[in-house]
Amino acid sequence: MTVWVKPSHGDCVEPKEILWNDAAISFYERRFLLNVYTTPESLYCAKLRVLLRHKQTQWHEISPAGGCGDAGYLEIVPAGTMPAIVDGSFSLADSEAIAEYLNETIIEPAMLPDAAAARARCRERSRFHDTRLEPELRKLFSQIGEAGRDSQIVRLQGKILNQRLDELSRLLVSDASLDTRHLTLGDCGFPISFAWIDAFTPVLGLTLDWPPAVILYRTQIGIHPAVREELDAYSAPIRAWMQSKFTAESTKGVND
Numbered sequence: 001m002t003v004w005v006k007p008s009h010g011d012c013v014e015p016k017e018i019l020w021n022d023a024a025i026s027f028y029e030r031r032f033l034l035n036v037y038t039t040p041e042s043l044y045c046a047k048l049r050v051l052l053r054h055k056q057t058q059w060h061e062i063s064p065a066g067g068c069g070d071a072g073y074l075e076i077v078p079a080g081t082m083p084a085i086v087d088g089s090f091s092l093a094d095s096e097a098i099a100e101y102l103n104e105t106i107i108e109p110a111m112l113p114d115a116a117a118a119r120a121r122c123r124e125r126s127r128f129h130d131t132r133l134e135p136e137l138r139k140l141f142s143q144i145g146e147a148g149r150d151s152q153i154v155r156l157q158g159k160i161l162n163q164r165l166d167e168l169s170r171l172l173v174s175d176a177s178l179d180t181r182h183l184t185l186g187d188c189g190f191p192i193s194f195a196w197i198d199a200f201t202p203v204l205g206l207t208l209d210w211p212p213a214v215i216l217y218r219t220q221i222g223i224h225p226a227v228r229e230e231l232d233a234y235s236a237p238i239r240a241w242m243q244s245k246f247t248a249e250s251t252k253g254v255n256d
């Protein structure tokens with residue numbers, strides 16, 4: 001099967017400007033590089049890159065031309081979501097499943113603690129990000145362009161985000177095993193969602209009460225080079241995505 005792929009941002013080895021045919025990727029690269037399917041602005045792809053950076057692995061980023069619905073992509077990744085990885089003949093979707101797999105196959109640095117209860121806490125924190133915080137943030141993506149904005153939705157989501165930040169604060173404070181000197185699987189999503197919340201706050205006029213424990217946690221995980229590097233690299237796609245919403249509207253105004 002031929003999939004047309006375009007290397008995007010990230011630590012691609014030999015980044016190339018041209019479109020690559022999958023078959024043209026050399027044996028060397030297939031054998032030693034992890035292929036990671038992404039889109040530049042995807043929050044969950046950025047979450048995965050925090051782990052890839054922390055593991056100091058090398059990876060090759062691929063953006064299927066047709067996005068998640070690309071027919072070739074669906075043959076490789078039945079779930080059709082991004083991120084996904086292809087490691088030799090093994091393909092896997094879902095940032096959590098991928099993180100667990102990579103943590104088991106790239107041993108150092110370990111991103112889960114030794115004790116079972118502490119490991120469970122990391123997973124609990126990660127699930128909180130994926131199932132509680134991010135889904136509420138996601139509801140605001142459709143609200144960025146002024147044309148489709150519903151002030152009731154914005155107000156409601158601002159309120160729910162405050163609740164989620166408060167719950168996160170309780171989760172952090174109650175976790176005796178939390179040790180932010182070590183970046184864990186539980187931490188990779190938060191800096192990315194926080195960056196989107198920051199970008200949305202002035203545009204939507206959100207009034208968020210960041211609990212001190214969340215601010216401290218954010219600062220502490222932000223010290224890890226993998227988080228810093230990803231946030232540095234990811235700021236451009238966030239800006240570009242935000243800009244695309246405003247540009248789409250101003251162009252619409254001109255064309256109308």
Ligand SMILES: N[C@@H](CCC(=O)N[C@@H](CS)C(=O)NCC(=O)O)C(=O)O
Binds near residue numbers: 043068080081094095
């Ligand atoms: N639980 C999934 C969520 C991934 C996800 O929703 N990815 C988005 C991009 S950020 C996506 O694939 N959207 C396309 C779709 O839902 O069809 C994960 O952690 O990987």
